Amino acid sequence: MGVCTTLYDEICQGCGRTLGEVSNWVFFSQEEKDSVWKRIRADGTAMRFQRQVKNT
Template sequence: MPANPSDITEATRATLGDRPDSPCIGICSTLFDDICQGCGRTAAEVSHWVFLSDEEKQVIWDRITREGTARRFKPG
């Protein structure tokens, strides 16, 4: 899961500062699989979030944004 720090650009690091501290939206559900229906992270990503480096968080943000399936990305 760790990202290679050399793959993270300054522009990418800046985007972390523009985002909330966490992808969590307070609608936690892993009822049907290991992915939270609210934020799109795995249970392990949720439980380890505070210990992850900025690079690791960026990789997760990029993935959940790209997938766009979590409620975080659904209108209304």
């Protein structure tokens, strides 16, 4: 994505995942990943999804 940053926050401002979700992402099942993305989309604060809304 090129927008991830968890330097000073527990939640990445770019993708909206928690530090734990980012670091363990490769071990998540597809269902777990889908659940995370659903939560992030509902929250609507991650830059990743704000960009998609602006571009469409």
